[in-house]
Amino acid sequence: MKITKSSLLMAATIALTAFMGGQQASAKTVRVTMTAMENDVVIDNKGTKYPAWTFDGAIPGKVVRVTEGDVVDFTLVNPKKNKNSHSMDFHAAEVDVLKEFAEVKPGGSKHFKFTARRAGIYMYHCGAGPMVQHIARGMFGTIIVDPKKYTEDFPKPDREYVIVQSQFFPNAENYQAMLQNAGWTNSLINGKIFHYDPVHDPNATKVLMALPGERVRIFFVNANINMPVALHPIAGIWDRVYPNGSPKNVLYDMQTYGVPVAGASAFDIVSPADKATNIAIVDHTMSAALRGAITVMMNRPDADPTLGKGDKILP
Ligand SMILES: [Cu+2]
Numbered sequence: 001m002k003i004t005k006s007s008l009l010m011a012a013t014i015a016l017t018a019f020m021g022g023q024q025a026s027a028k029t030v031r032v033t034m035t036a037m038e039n040d041v042v043i044d045n046k047g048t049k050y051p052a053w054t055f056d057g058a059i060p061g062k063v064v065r066v067t068e069g070d071v072v073d074f075t076l077v078n079p080k081k082n083k084n085s086h087s088m089d090f091h092a093a094e095v096d097v098l099k100e101f102a103e104v105k106p107g108g109s110k111h112f113k114f115t116a117r118r119a120g121i122y123m124y125h126c127g128a129g130p131m132v133q134h135i136a137r138g139m140f141g142t143i144i145v146d147p148k149k150y151t152e153d154f155p156k157p158d159r160e161y162v163i164v165q166s167q168f169f170p171n172a173e174n175y176q177a178m179l180q181n182a183g184w185t186n187s188l189i190n191g192k193i194f195h196y197d198p199v200h201d202p203n204a205t206k207v208l209m210a211l212p213g214e215r216v217r218i219f220f221v222n223a224n225i226n227m228p229v230a231l232h233p234i235a236g237i238w239d240r241v242y243p244n245g246s247p248k249n250v251l252y253d254m255q256t257y258g259v260p261v262a263g264a265s266a267f268d269i270v271s272p273a274d275k276a277t278n279i280a281i282v283d284h285t286m287s288a289a290l291r292g293a294i295t296v297m298m299n300r301p302d303a304d305p306t307l308g309k310g311d312k313i314l315p
Pocket residue numbers: 036053085086087126127128134139
């Protein structure tokens with residue numbers, strides 16, 4: 001082979017690209033701090049307040065997003081003004097329940113690290129006792145562990161949305177009722193009843209959006225206390241379901257897929273490309289659906305191009 005200037009340049013480019021690729025794949029440390037807060041939050045579209053317990057003031061807590069292999073360097077702060085101990089249990093962590101997940105008293109803080117070794121979608125929650133009450137009052141959220149690489153089996157979607165469903169118990173103090181699954185009146189979707197459903201709640205102002213034909217990935221977390229979720233897209237079919245959000249678990253053409261309590265899965269939907277459609281993502285368990293667990297997604301050519309991307313995956 002004749003060595004020319006252009007072939008040398010090409011070889012250099014290939015070597016550089018391989019090097020950069022290796023750099024991108026290298027693990028990083030992601031620092032995350034959360035503050036346990038005992039604060040009122042609004043739990044519906046008309047502004048009803050509820051004495052919640054939260055991470056950083058909101059139900060659900062913020063989305064933590066890392067890549068497989070990353071180290072999560074986590075600190076939980078429990079301010080002195082709180083009345084209760086709190087803790088953090090990341091389902092993406094493989095650690096010691098008695099050490100890393102131990103309770104932190106008011107005025108204290110806890111720091112720990114873990115390596116997110118398995119790609120997927122995971123719940124996190126407070127595990128302080130009584131745990132039923134800490135979860136029911138709002139101390140939960142989502143950690144996404146992205147795979148190092150997207151593949152044909154697990155393609156990068158056009159849009160992504162995080163949906164966390166939970167049970168709402170208006171009597172925040174009665175944790176015995178929570179244990180018995182008694183007294184829950186509504187389902188919350190990302191912290192609000194019918195959060196994205198103007199059909200069932202005229203006060204709702206938000207919906208999920210996509211362009212017709214886009215691949216939309218729903219990262220769904222079941223933060224209920226006692227009830228599994230039967231997730232179904234009304235007027236659609238899940239193109240793929242990835243149980244636990246793992247790229248290794250692929251199911252095709254699903255109408256309804258179950259998510260156990262404290263479980264999470266990824267649901268891909270691809271609407272018809274040639275027309276505008278609406279779907280409703282619903283927990284088909286009727287007692288949950290009709291009490292708040294319905295989310296409208298509009299697939300239309302004028303969909304807001306920023307929704308479902310970057311920091312707008314938890315709308
Ligand atoms: Cu707590």
